[in-house]
Amino acid sequence: MKVALFGLGYVGCVSAGCFARAGHDVYGVDVNPVKVEILRSGKSPIVEKDVGELIAAAVEAGRLHATTSASEAVHATQVSLICVGTPSHPNGSLDLRYIYRVAEEIGAALRHRDAYHVVVIRSTVMPGTAAEVARILETQTGRKQGEGFGVVVNPEFLREGSAVSDFVEPPFTLLGGEHERALDVVAQLYADVDAPIVRAETRVAEMVKYANNVYHAAKITFANEVGNVCKALGIDSHKVMEIFCMDEKLNVSAAYLKPGFAFGGSCLPKDLRALTFRAKDLDIPVPMLESLIASNALQIRRVVDQLLRWKARKLGFLGLSFKGGTDDLRESPIVEVVETMIGKGYDVRIYDANVSLARLFGANKEYIEKEIPHIERLMCKTMDEVLEHADVIVIGNRSSEFAAALGRLRPEQRALDLVRLLDEPPESERYEGICW
Ligand SMILES: NC(=O)c1ccc[n+]([C@@H]2O[C@H](COP(=O)([O-])OP(=O)(O)OC[C@H]3O[C@@H](n4cnc5c(N)ncnc54)[C@H](O)[C@@H]3O)[C@@H](O)[C@H]2O)c1
Known part of the structure; x- marks a missing residue:
């Protein structure tokens, strides 16, 4: 040619x-x-x-x-x-x-x-x-x-x-x-x-190049910040990263690379805080690691802002734990959204099959009753109760049960999806994804 x-x-x-x-x-x-x-x-x-x-x-x-x-x-x-x-x-x-x-x-x-x-x-x-x-x-x-x-x-x-x-x-x-x-x-x-x-599509191809390059920059900065902390602690950073890279399931893989809601749970926020605190203690700046906490808080804020923009007072949350298949509510970012909306006077109902079970037998029973009793009172036994109540449905974690809910929205109901429940999300004004 x-x-x-x-x-x-x-x-x-x-x-x-x-x-x-x-x-x-x-x-x-x-x-x-x-x-x-x-x-x-x-x-x-x-x-x-x-x-x-x-x-x-x-x-x-x-x-x-x-x-x-x-x-x-x-x-x-x-x-x-x-x-x-x-x-x-x-x-x-x-x-x-x-x-x-x-x-x-x-x-x-x-x-x-x-x-x-x-x-x-x-x-x-x-x-x-x-x-x-x-x-x-x-x-x-x-x-x-x-x-x-x-x-x-x-x-x-x-x-x-x-x-x-x-x-x-x-x-x-x-x-x-x-x-x-x-x-x-x-x-x-x-x-x-x-x-x-x-x-x-043209714009996807244009964007891929930027996603690639900023990711490469983020990888280098991440490795350097971990390396700086390692050096201050007298640890061989290359050995650490060599072992780190052996994990091709979660570390060097497609895991955690789907745009969606904030991270939470009992480990990531805690461990990020502990390492950034230790770095500060050692006088080692880790601006990228510190920025993760701030960026994550903004992702929670995006959801609150979207719900405020819609102005519908009756909210229904499907999924309360930080991810599907668990009853762990510690540092669940959805709990934070729920608490913010309750504080602003919104009328909230919640359904999460895993958390409902936990209320009866689960290890988190005490946590729910002691730490978030105000949320426990808002929990419904069935998804239908939430769908019946809400003007806006928030999909908080992944469950096949929730996918059916998207197909059952009433004409005036809206959905805010934080997990991209469907591979091909509906093209409707009543459906909004958090970062798609
Ligand atoms: N350098 C890399 O490693 C690399 C890798 C991938 C992508 N890119 C991207 O590719 C693009 C080019 O990068 P580069 O490093 O090759 O750039 P460069 O600056 O080395 O070369 C650009 C060339 O374009 C010429 N030019 C300017 N106006 C022109 C015109 N009207 N007609 C003909 N020639 C003209 C300049 O004289 C120059 O020789 C950039 O968008 C860059 O981001 C660069």
């Missing part, structure tokens, strides 16, 4: 070398004539393992060309890959001017071209950028997306230092877009890459 590649920076040069090696004809474009000249001479404008050799071989084989002319490159190709920089403004916001400039240049070139062309955004861009690129192309070409061109988001996941191996052995190739024809063209570009192709 013939591809134009805009931006001969890091991502551009690695992509140019790898696509050319895979047999594609690459037309590199950059506004910097020095970079164009370097590439034309068969050298790499960036220093990165294997890229020099890849570029030299590609230029030698006649599969890598370089130009400062956007229109020359677009006219010679079927696909344009946008790899220009997306730097920060001084206030941290994203500077997308280079992306939009390239979109205008591609659009202007496509105005005089009938053949179908795919514009692929490989740079890291905020959700909504591809839609703006499509709008620019539509203005420039006088055609709608799908008629003559398509836009695809294909974020790059390479790391400097191991860029070529990251490029050829990615965990997956992510393609975001709504037009199958355009997605099919880009999928062909990666025919020789041995990794699954994941197709997603």
Whole structure:
């Protein structure tokens, strides 16, 4: 395939070398004539393992060309890959001017071209950028997306230092877009890459890249804060993290990575407090670990704020313990929401089969009677009593019993779901998820 590649920076040069090696004809474009000249001479404008050799071989084989002319490159190709920089403004916001400039240049070139062309955004861009690129192309070409061109988001996941191996052995190739024809063209570009192709909505693909990078940053900061505390205690942090990483069930896994309600229970809040207190004692700052407590409190506040916005006075809570399948109410964040709403004069009823059993036989009987007797009085024996009473149903933990409740809402009843009870939540104004 013939591809134009805009931006001969890091991502551009690695992509140019790898696509050319895979047999594609690459037309590199950059506004910097020095970079164009370097590439034309068969050298790499960036220093990165294997890229020099890849570029030299590609230029030698006649599969890598370089130009400062956007229109020359677009006219010679079927696909344009946008790899220009997306730097920060001084206030941290994203500077997308280079992306939009390239979109205008591609659009202007496509105005005089009938053949179908795919514009692929490989740079890291905020959700909504591809839609703006499509709008620019539509203005420039006088055609709608799908008629003559398509836009695809294909974020790059390479790391400097191991860029070529990251490029050829990615965990997956992510393609975001709504037009199958355009997605099919880009999928062909990666025919020789041995990794699954994941197709997603455009904005999902744009967001995945940010979720990835902030998660990586969070992992590094987490390991460093744990390491700093370990050092102060004379403990080998590398041994700790080595063992930590052996747990692929809960630690290095998909566990705990579903957006939802606040954490709680008898362990996480207590242990987080104990470790951050000990760090303070040792004079070791752990701002990230400390921020978890504050962030968790805000997640509880979000639920309270949503219930206040709805203004319905009669609330029904399905699930009171901090997660399904347990009767443990210690530090359940739902209990905190319930207490706040009672304090504000709301009329609350609660149903939780596990907690009801506990009232009779469970180990938490004493806790319920001594610590939260005011809540015990609000507990109903059946889910139906709660559904009958409430204007707003809050799904507090996961139970198959509650899924049925969502299907039985009265026309005037609303539901606030804190656990994403259904894989495909109902698209209804009366249903709200906490972070979806
Ligand atoms: N560097 C990385 O490791 C990496 C990894 C993954 C994703 N990304 C993302 O990829 C994008 C590119 O990053 P980079 O590090 O390669 O950037 P870079 O700054 O190294 O290169 C950007 C290139 O774009 C060129 N350019 C600017 N305007 C242009 C125009 N109108 N036409 C043609 N060329 C133009 C610049 O001259 C420069 O050579 C960014 O969004 C970045 O966040 C970077």
